[in-house]
Amino acid sequence: MLSARILAGAPSALVILALSSCASPWGCTDTTMERGEAGARVQVVDTSEQSIGVTVEVVDWRLEPHPQVPAEGDKVHFHYRFDGASEASGPGPAVDACAVDKGRVALGCQTIYSSEARLEPDGALTGDEYLTVERPEQVVGVLLIPNDQSYDRRTCAQDIKDGGGPHPPKPAGVGDRL
Template sequence: MVVVRMVAGAGSVLAMLSLSGCGLLWSCTDSTAERGEAEVRVEIVDTDERPAGVTAEVTGWRREPHPQVPEEGDQIHFGVRFEGAGRGIDPAVDACAVDEKRVVLGCQTVYSVLDFGRDTTDTVDGYLAVDHPERVAEVLLIPNDQSSQDRRTCEDDMKDGGGVHPPDTPGRGERL
């Protein structure tokens, strides 16, 4: 008899909580933004595909050994310039070395620190380790801001997670 009363009572409590807006199940959804078109110069967009107020441009690239690990052979040394006032973000974009058919040979997320509120410029550089550096035809940037990549998901935190997340960094062999 005690079990029956507890189950009946639990149903009433759940109904009251649901009707009062205090449901036990959080409405948490995750989604991924659609990847933008990769180019040498891009206007960075947030996860809602709104312009972030910052552009990024590949300033150049070349094959050369990384100075700290020259024994690993040639890598792709590239530069990226970030410009703009932004909307309160420290932007980050994926830089990808591609072959002549725009097949990804390697990617890396590149971060910038801009002085927001004023138009400003920040130049960063990096090295991409690729299997066949001689096949690299260009370095492209993907316009999606990656700075919020570490946001919690519904799986991590049902109450505070969720929302739109940046697209995954392209993998080797993907075509941009």
């Protein structure tokens, strides 16, 4: 027979279990956002596809050897500019930058972060990067993907209790059509 003390505590235990149901597998969901339209100048969007008030643009690009490894041949050297981003601590907004061919197929990509850029007198953050591509002669431009890649929330698979929610699209890679 169950004691009166155990029966009296049962409703409290049920309430605690009901409130902690967010830890159950059916309470954790991941949502991956669709990749936005790539361009040489883009408005950065968050995981709810809303503009965060930051614009990024490719200022220029050219093929040239990296000065530290000239023997490796031509790389895609591009300059970029973040407008509306602050120098605040943390990674800041980040977008994928890709060298593309005439069919807008990515030949090489990497993520660029506003926090790695230099502050200009006009308040913009600017920087430059080198992209390695297998066939530099095929490059016709450098495009940016507007989805903010700086948001790194844990997935349900990584942490069923605290993970889940919206995530940026998978980073762009070689062969992706932009």
